[in-house]
Amino acid sequence: MMRKIAVIPGDGTGPEVIREGLKVLEATAQRYNLKYETKIFDFGGERYLKTGKTLEPSDINELKKYSAIYLGAIGHPEVKPGILETGILLKLRFSFDQYINLRPVKLYNADFCPLKDKKPEDVDFVVVRENSEGLYKGMGEFRNKGAQDEVATQISYNTRRGVERCIRYAFEYCRRRNKKKKLTLCGKTNVLTFAWDLWQRTFDEVAKEYPDITTDYAHVDATTMWFLKNPEWFDVIVTDNMFGDIITDLGAMIQGGMGIAAGGNINPEGISMFEPIGGSAPKYTGKNVINPLAAICAAGMMLENLGEIKAAQAVEDAVIKIVQTKLKSLAAGRMGYSTTEVGDLVVGNL
Ligand code: IPM
Numbered sequence: 001m002m003r004k005i006a007v008i009p010g011d012g013t014g015p016e017v018i019r020e021g022l023k024v025l026e027a028t029a030q031r032y033n034l035k036y037e038t039k040i041f042d043f044g045g046e047r048y049l050k051t052g053k054t055l056e057p058s059d060i061n062e063l064k065k066y067s068a069i070y071l072g073a074i075g076h077p078e079v080k081p082g083i084l085e086t087g088i089l090l091k092l093r094f095s096f097d098q099y100i101n102l103r104p105v106k107l108y109n110a111d112f113c114p115l116k117d118k119k120p121e122d123v124d125f126v127v128v129r130e131n132s133e134g135l136y137k138g139m140g141e142f143r144n145k146g147a148q149d150e151v152a153t154q155i156s157y158n159t160r161r162g163v164e165r166c167i168r169y170a171f172e173y174c175r176r177r178n179k180k181k182k183l184t185l186c187g188k189t190n191v192l193t194f195a196w197d198l199w200q201r202t203f204d205e206v207a208k209e210y211p212d213i214t215t216d217y218a219h220v221d222a223t224t225m226w227f228l229k230n231p232e233w234f235d236v237i238v239t240d241n242m243f244g245d246i247i248t249d250l251g252a253m254i255q256g257g258m259g260i261a262a263g264g265n266i267n268p269e270g271i272s273m274f275e276p277i278g279g280s281a282p283k284y285t286g287k288n289v290i291n292p293l294a295a296i297c298a299a300g301m302m303l304e305n306l307g308e309i310k311a312a313q314a315v316e317d318a319v320i321k322i323v324q325t326k327l328k329s330l331a332a333g334r335m336g337y338s339t340t341e342v343g344d345l346v347v348g349n350l
């Protein structure tokens, strides 16, 4: 089967890490006899500065022809914060209704964990972040902008349908993952009494259909505490868009840093998009020092999503091997290898 993959290298170090991801994809495809073609799209800060365009409706239409999207990073120091993020990244997530942001938090080498005495078996969970609603919906307004009595509101928008499809996905994922079979709802029922009442009620109702899954609840503030103290308590966590954004940066740190953290923006019925969860890292751009493993792991997640389970596993195994035996650090500039060399190491261990 011929797959078409849309590649958006994007800004900053995006192109450098995507190049390594594509290198690994190519080598994996040869080994597992996969057929695919790629097309590079230049959406990002440079194109915006030249043309004033983020993503046009015609761009979205063009992307509909693809099986998956592989994204590097979006964010440019010369563009005001918010323009590229909402105009490109969030626009993609929303246009393709990628309502799940799946972010595995897995430690591959205890030496790279900032937590004392935590081993790979202690840091192994997955965050299922709602990816289409909540505070990210963009609802709100200014009143009396610029005046002394200015008011700015930003609304967290939660629909029963949106919450339920996310929670259901999390239960199904937890069952399929088949590890601790425990799903934790991460929220803030003690303060955000409308939104989290809906989440809690929906969670409790859906839970009845999954008697094999143990359920738990943790407030988001407590969740950050447990991430540091007892990460081994978690298996799968389901949460809203904003909390998911925040806790997965902390999750990335306990799995070894942004250099290794990958995620998928999933539409289980449509076109999904895979990306390293870190940003465009302008200060490391063009130096061949950025860690490409997050992008490589994102390519692995893409293979899994396309049904190529063995190929996906091979990519992860190769990453684990070099993280355990070769790299001196997962941080940019301190890996003991350049960006391109790390890509080559993964290929060599496939
Ligand atoms: C992420 C990023 C994005 C988000 C930004 C760049 C819009 O932080 O993917 O976690 O907030 O979702």
Ligand code: MN
Binding pocket: 245, 246, 249
């Ligand atoms: Mn984030």
